[in-house]
Amino acid sequence: IFILSLTISCKRGGEEKEFVVGISHSSVNDSWRKAMMLDMQVKASDYPGMTLEMKDANEDNDTQIKQIRELVKKKVDLIIISANESGPVTTAAVEAYRAGIPTIIIDRKIYSEEYTTFIGADNYEIGRAAGLFTNSLLKNGKTTIVEIWGREGSSSALDRHNGFSDALIHNDNIILKTVYGRWHRDEAKVNIAALGSFEDIDIVYAHNDVMALAAREAIMEVNPQAAERIKFIGIDALPGKGKGIEAVRDGYLTASFVYPTGGSTAIKVAWQILNGVPVSKQYALTSALIDKDNAGTIYLQTEQLADYQEQIEKQRNNLDKMFSEYRFLQNSVGLILLLLGVV
Ligand code: FRU
Numbered sequence: 001i002f003i004l005s006l007t008i009s010c011k012r013g014g015e016e017k018e019f020v021v022g023i024s025h026s027s028v029n030d031s032w033r034k035a036m037m038l039d040m041q042v043k044a045s046d047y048p049g050m051t052l053e054m055k056d057a058n059e060d061n062d063t064q065i066k067q068i069r070e071l072v073k074k075k076v077d078l079i080i081i082s083a084n085e086s087g088p089v090t091t092a093a094v095e096a097y098r099a100g101i102p103t104i105i106i107d108r109k110i111y112s113e114e115y116t117t118f119i120g121a122d123n124y125e126i127g128r129a130a131g132l133f134t135n136s137l138l139k140n141g142k143t144t145i146v147e148i149w150g151r152e153g154s155s156s157a158l159d160r161h162n163g164f165s166d167a168l169i170h171n172d173n174i175i176l177k178t179v180y181g182r183w184h185r186d187e188a189k190v191n192i193a194a195l196g197s198f199e200d201i202d203i204v205y206a207h208n209d210v211m212a213l214a215a216r217e218a219i220m221e222v223n224p225q226a227a228e229r230i231k232f233i234g235i236d237a238l239p240g241k242g243k244g245i246e247a248v249r250d251g252y253l254t255a256s257f258v259y260p261t262g263g264s265t266a267i268k269v270a271w272q273i274l275n276g277v278p279v280s281k282q283y284a285l286t287s288a289l290i291d292k293d294n295a296g297t298i299y300l301q302t303e304q305l306a307d308y309q310e311q312i313e314k315q316r317n318n319l320d321k322m323f324s325e326y327r328f329l330q331n332s333v334g335l336i337l338l339l340l341g342v343v
Helices: 002-010 031-044 061-073 086-098 123-135 155-168 185-193 209-222 224-229 244-249 263-274 295-342
Strands: 019-025 050-056 078-081 103-106 117-121 143-149 174-180 203-206 231-236 255-258 282-285 289-291
Touching: 019 031, 019 061, 019 263, 031 050, 031 263, 050 061, 050 263, 061 078, 061 086, 078 086, 078 263, 086 103, 103 263, 117 123, 117 263, 123 155, 123 203, 123 231, 123 255, 123 289, 143 155, 143 185, 143 209, 155 174, 174 185, 185 209, 203 209, 209 224, 209 231, 209 244, 231 244, 244 255, 244 289, 244 295, 263 282, 289 295
Parallel strands: 019 050, 019 078, 078 103, 103 117, 117 282, 143 174, 143 203, 203 231, 231 255
Antiparallel strands: 255 289
């Protein structure tokens, strides 16, 4: 009986390896980054041995560099980095890799090959797709396009610009104006409003949906007719209320391009690396055009998915609760048998 009770109480535990994954986010203050974080957390719940340690650099390069160095010093098992600005953050990311910590670079690139894996969609291709879509909207005469930039030092903004302008090259009928929004609603709004007149604008291409919608709002306040006429194009196409897909469905945006967060892939790949499974140097995520033809259907599908996800989470919580009750009972049995043995 004594041996039996010992085997019962020792059966669990010890078989799951424990890992700490450090995550260096450029920021977590916008919807896209919140979605990325959620994707990571949901996926990480598949791996009970994995703990995530999140750092938020609040869009500051120096803070991000400091936080990456802290994670290295703490000797986390793996680091995931989404660089605020690619240039300045590169050194710290390379330091982590050279310290022997596997590094996953996600979304925004670093300017070095010294990392374990890159995960993200091709921003140059997304910019080019936006440019090709824009080409289909050009008028016969001159067309004026306003491009609203994300943060200029972020590789995603630069690539989205390069792809876009390459698709429009050699077209003398295009007048391209530049506005800076650094990814933010308020900055984009103020700088668009500063243009003063909107009569000449035909198309607004913004590096994310937040800024495209901010531009529409700014113009709507001054010149509603212009706001109705101008075609707004964004990037991200997030599901959910008030986000990109809904905005396309409702006609506020003419198009948006899906920019997958890669959060779930990053956690899966992290788990593989930590368990010695060979991984690729790059995981290219795919984008897709959302326009008036598919926005309605896709919106419904994403709502349904979110609903399933919620149900899965609920069931997972129930299972956890049941499992801990079961463990309690199992231990009690062990204890009772032990006492019986003693008696
Ligand atoms: C958020 C965000 C997204 C964008 C991505 C690009 O900071 O601006 O809206 O698509 O970063 O890196």
